[in-house]
Amino acid sequence: MKVSIQDFQNKETGYTQEHDIDGMHIEIMRIEEGVNVFVQNIEAKVDAQCDKCLKKYKHHVRVSEAERIFYFKKPPHYDMEADQADIFMADMKHQEIDLTEMLRQEILLHFPTSQVCSKSCKGLCLKCGADLNERTCGCDTSDTSQKLLSGLRDLIR
Ligand SMILES: [Zn+2]
Numbered sequence: 001m002k003v004s005i006q007d008f009q010n011k012e013t014g015y016t017q018e019h020d021i022d023g024m025h026i027e028i029m030r031i032e033e034g035v036n037v038f039v040q041n042i043e044a045k046v047d048a049q050c051d052k053c054l055k056k057y058k059h060h061v062r063v064s065e066a067e068r069i070f071y072f073k074k075p076p077h078y079d080m081e082a083d084q085a086d087i088f089m090a091d092m093k094h095q096e097i098d099l100t101e102m103l104r105q106e107i108l109l110h111f112p113t114s115q116v117c118s119k120s121c122k123g124l125c126l127k128c129g130a131d132l133n134e135r136t137c138g139c140d141t142s143d144t145s146q147k148l149l150s151g152l153r154d155l156i157r
């Protein structure tokens with residue numbers, strides 16, 4: 001997602017522009033080193049797999065706000081050797097900034113470690129593997145330990 005910064009180069013620090021794109025509110029402010037980008041209301045649907053029923057679903061990620069600097073020139077602490085994915089450069093040739101990577105990083109950061117398709121997901125039957133959201137398989141999963149016990153008793157006898 002690219003945003004023009006054409007007007008920014010010759011402006012004084014503090015000069016601000018606002019954009020509303022795809023439901024997001026973007027505020028770009030001229031600072032000494034480049035522009036400061038403040039984004040609110042980032043929303044994305046990401047492909048995920050449910051931990052319980054293993055079904056693929058779209059996980060809805062919401063990030064209320066994010067802020068990054070896009071440098072006009074490589075900052076003094078920029079290390080060409082290191083993988084500095086957290087330093088963003090403005091595209092001075094085309095006079096624009098690309099927010100795609102910034103948004104991607106934010107969304108990943110807010111992606112939960114456990115993914116469940118819905119709070120009420122019943123998951124799979126431990127015995128036959130049936131999707132319990134779709135049908136009840138009739139397996140009795142509560143007696144597993146009981147059977148084990150009686151099996152042991154038989155052995156002892
Ligand atoms: Zn599920």
Ligand SMILES: [Zn+2]
Nearest residue numbers: 125128137139
């Ligand atoms: Zn079952």
